[in-house]
Amino acid sequence: MTISTPLGELHGLPVFDFPSPDSTAALPDAASVAWRVSAPTYSEPGDERWEAIFDRFLATVDAGRVRALVVGGWDEAYDTSSAPVVTALIGADNRLTALEAVFLGDMTFEDCEISWIQQTDVTPLLAAYPGLREFGVRGGTGLAFPSIHHSGLRTLVVETGGLPAAVVRGIAGSDLPALENLELWLGTDEYGGNSSPADLEPLLSGTAFPALRHLGLRNSQIQDEVAAAVASAPVVARLERLDLSMGTLTDEGGAALLAGQPLTHLAYLGLAHHYLSKEMSERIVDALTPSGVRVDIDDPQQPDEDDGEVHRYVAVAE
Structure with missing residues (x-):
């Protein structure tokens, strides 16, 4: 894509x-x-x-x-x-x-x-x-975002094929009291996406961005790790929308979401472009849709195999 x-x-x-x-x-x-x-x-x-x-x-x-x-x-x-x-x-x-x-x-x-x-x-x-x-x-090459204060910003979107860890830490450490919608395309290490869930800690802990209601951690090569971190993240309790789409989510990440804190309060859970099995996809849908959660689980992917190695790809990289 x-x-x-x-x-x-x-x-x-x-x-x-x-x-x-x-x-x-x-x-x-x-x-x-x-x-x-x-x-x-x-x-x-x-x-x-x-x-x-x-x-x-x-x-x-x-x-x-x-x-x-x-x-x-x-x-x-x-x-x-x-x-x-x-x-x-x-x-x-x-x-x-x-x-x-x-x-x-x-x-x-x-x-x-x-x-x-x-x-x-x-x-x-x-x-x-x-x-x-x-x-x-849009674009992570050369992008810098040291921590700042901005009292009015409500929506911040950063689209990259690889988001540097320093940028993730700068955003997560910023003082944005009005921020309601945050979307980060974390990308792959091939294009500079070297962050880990630890870089998101101020965000996931709920200490940052008190007005946050919509969170997208998308397009990630480490989507299973992100899903596991989100599954126990205090910030999730106050979200209305959670978007983990466009990445390499597998059954490991899906199981972490199901085993973690309840997600039934969400209005929307985005998982499109994923590597979940049909069985895991059905488990997630069956667990959440009775509570009114709209689960987007479209665009399932199949991994490539090359000389015994399995390759999974984010939606947008180069």
Whole structure:
């Protein structure tokens, strides 16, 4: 599986691509859409660079009413970090005064594979926008997220083929009192995903993020270990949604979930893209659905065998 389509919605608003300079089409109201500002990642001479497109965006749209912004590709994103983009966004904080949501790196595989996207420390961007309610970033290479305080952030999404342990610890150690929704794609060690459940301890213990209600620990090569940690994690008691999808979950992790604390209070349990046996899948569904839990157990996978070795794959890696 790869990321083949760009975001269609952000912060409850439909995504609208900011057009080229020669477009004559009427623009929507500034507050009615999530504006996607994007440049070709494989640029050619004469192509407009991202910073120039962003400057034109600020000069064209009523920036003070923009609520959501999607950054797509930037010039040579596979080789050039998002640092200039982050700097440009920070420099516009006195103009984007109504900004509530940002997604950084909305690229499909045709633009740049997820693990090729070169990121940077994104926390100065959060610091520059205290009114931000939702932040998402795609790509773990070069990504940094030292622990921060942000009083208003409600949703944080980090999509990677490999999430460094330092980033996991930075997020888990942050002071985000309003955070309701956290989604981390942990990925594989092949692409830098070297975290362990121990790195998530402040989150799983329930000491971090008192408002958290939706937790996604997805796309993980160590999904059985994550499931075992979640099975006894105090934070689960206050969750409404738990998403462990896109990873390498096997019967070992499924048994840990069933043997752990009750999950019958959940509205949703996501396990899609898994390596569970049919019998274990049925056990999980039979244990939870009578209590009203919606269990997503679609997209079962079969491991590959090569010279006696068994290989299981996360949904999104390269």
